[in-house]
Amino acid sequence: MIGSLLRARGPALGRRLTLLALVTALVAVPLARADGDPASDYLLTRATFVPPDLGISSSDAARLAATVAAARSSGYPIRVALIGSAYDLGSVSALERKPKQYARFLGEELTLVYHGRLLVVMPNGFGVSRGGKPLPGDQRVVDRLPAPGTGGPQLVQAGIDGVRALAAAAGVRVSAARPAAGGGGGAGALVWGLGAGAVALLLAAAAGLVVVRRRRTTARTGE
Amino acid sequence: MTKVLLPVSLACVLLAAGCGGSSKPSLPTIGAARTYALTDFQPSTPVAVGRPTRISFTITQPNGEPLTDFKRGPGPHTGVHLIIVRRDLSSIVHVHPPIAPDGRISETVTFTQPGPYRVVVDAYPNTTGPQRNFQLFTSLRVAGRYVPKSLPAFTSSVVADGYRFTLHGRPTLHAIQAGTLTVTVADPNGKPAEFTPWYGALAHAIFFRKGTLDYFHTHVCARGASGCASFLGATQVTGSSSTPGKLAVGVLVPVAGTWRLFLQTKVNGHILTAPFTLAVKP
Numbered sequence: 001m002i003g004s005l006l007r008a009r010g011p012a013l014g015r016r017l018t019l020l021a022l023v024t025a026l027v028a029v030p031l032a033r034a035d036g037d038p039a040s041d042y043l044l045t046r047a048t049f050v051p052p053d054l055g056i057s058s059s060d061a062a063r064l065a066a067t068v069a070a071a072r073s074s075g076y077p078i079r080v081a082l083i084g085s086a087y088d089l090g091s092v093s094a095l096e097r098k099p100k101q102y103a104r105f106l107g108e109e110l111t112l113v114y115h116g117r118l119l120v121v122m123p124n125g126f127g128v129s130r131g132g133k134p135l136p137g138d139q140r141v142v143d144r145l146p147a148p149g150t151g152g153p154q155l156v157q158a159g160i161d162g163v164r165a166l167a168a169a170a171g172v173r174v175s176a177a178r179p180a181a182g183g184g185g186g187a188g189a190l191v192w193g194l195g196a197g198a199v200a201l202l203l204a205a206a207a208g209l210v211v212v213r214r215r216r217t218t219a220r221t222g223e
Numbered sequence: 224m225t226k227v228l229l230p231v232s233l234a235c236v237l238l239a240a241g242c243g244g245s246s247k248p249s250l251p252t253i254g255a256a257r258t259y260a261l262t263d264f265q266p267s268t269p270v271a272v273g274r275p276t277r278i279s280f281t282i283t284q285p286n287g288e289p290l291t292d293f294k295r296g297p298g299p300h301t302g303v304h305l306i307i308v309r310r311d312l313s314s315i316v317h318v319h320p321p322i323a324p325d326g327r328i329s330e331t332v333t334f335t336q337p338g339p340y341r342v343v344v345d346a347y348p349n350t351t352g353p354q355r356n357f358q359l360f361t362s363l364r365v366a367g368r369y370v371p372k373s374l375p376a377f378t379s380s381v382v383a384d385g386y387r388f389t390l391h392g393r394p395t396l397h398a399i400q401a402g403t404l405t406v407t408v409a410d411p412n413g414k415p416a417e418f419t420p421w422y423g424a425l426a427h428a429i430f431f432r433k434g435t436l437d438y439f440h441t442h443v444c445a446r447g448a449s450g451c452a453s454f455l456g457a458t459q460v461t462g463s464s465s466t467p468g469k470l471a472v473g474v475l476v477p478v479a480g481t482w483r484l485f486l487q488t489k490v491n492g493h494i495l496t497a498p499f500t501l502a503v504k505p
Binding site: 108 | 285345355356357358398399400432435437438440475477478
């Protein structure tokens with residue numbers, strides 16, 4: 001299929017890109033699989049996990065998602081999990097109030113699809129990992145932040161502060177996020193996160209195809 | 224540029240379809256706590272040893288209504304998994320009980336030992352969101368004097384109903400590090416066992432931690448099995464079996480300690496449970 005995509009031009013390429021995008025959308029989401037902890041289900045395809053049991057407002061969830069999206073667009077991709085209680089950890093409730101360990105555990109679970117930076121926010125602190133491994137330098141950055149505290153709004157703000165602090169430590173400025181318009185309960189933020197991921201995925205696919213096509217053209221013409 | 228805009232616009236269409244496409248700013252909405260819960264769990268009093276006991280319960284959705292719609296189909300990620308383990312990890316019950324149209328879940332279990340038990344309800348609601356399953360916990364008591372058994376030390380070979388399970392190599396397991404255990408199973412004649420899919424998997428690896436009874440569950444999947452193997456994520460902790468009598472069991476436990484692995488499989492119509500004691504280092 002990829003080969004036929006590369007051979008296509010003009011409208012044919014457009015149609016096949018559409019097909020690729022549809023296949024990607026249909027395949028990537030419903031077949032996501034991970035057992036035990038809910039965040040590992042969400043973060044396979046989304047950039048943020050906002051637990052359902054904390055009463056987090058849709059605008060707060062959207063602010064977090066917007067911050068993560070802004071960081072990504074500034075060249076600092078990261079995924080964030082807010083964990084307010086043992087309930088949010090599913091079968092790994094043993095890691096309640098252990099954000100560093102859970103960041104490693106969750107990162108390990110996600111490694112097949114995501115090797116990037118992961119921030120876990122719990123009421124008593126933060127955890128940072130990449131590919132299931134701790135990131136001591138980043139951990140020191142978030143350890144300097146105040147403990148998030150209990151409550152959904154506090155966790156959201158801590159997540160935003162954590163992302164901005166980590167990005168700043170890497171020389172990336174992430175501007176204050178505005179809540180996304182619209183929304184519809186907590187699902188709004190989740191859809192937002194999915195959208196950001198989908199757009200990024202499709203952009204990457206399109207860019208890759210364009211690059212490959214140009215290289216092939218260059219190779220054929222000897223330019 | 225149009226080549227880039229095309230997928231972007233498509234993504235926007237998908238987004239709009241997903242959220243209803245509202246463009247009006249909305250006021251913050253703070254919903255009530257959204258959790259699933261076990262309700263009317265029976266029996267609520269100690270049950271008798273050796274007597275069939277009807278266990279029943281309902282799962283209440285975050286909106287207060289009974290959960291009646293569960294994932295169905297091939298593979299183990301469906302319905303409700305009811306796991307009951309004695310506190311000393313000396314015995315386990317693992318069933319996938321039927322679900323009545325009103326959401327009532329019932330199963331008859333006969334307990335052979337008195338004492339306290341932990342009940343794990345691992346449920347797979349038929350929701351459209353990414354969350355596949357959740358766990359709910361409760362306890363029950365089997366009447367009689369509880370004399371906890373010491374957990375056996377690690378042994379690489381366990382015989383269950385005449386079938387020998389052999390764990391190859393001394394496992395070196397660490398918390399939060401995915402690993403694989405290789406297990407071979409021989410029938411009473413010493414021949415490699417032929418596994419039959421049971422509850423959607425060739426084998427179920429159920430882990431409980433000594434003392435805290437923390438729980439984790441992975442599956443061993445047949446090659447090409449539908450609905451069993453992971454497509455994305457956690458594949459490294461899903462086991463496999465492509466050779467008769469051989470199982471590769473995925474392990475990923477959250478904390479160090481002594482863990483009991485109950486490896487369950489079906490061979491020649493027998494449901495076999497082989498327990499192993501595993502030391503998991505930090």
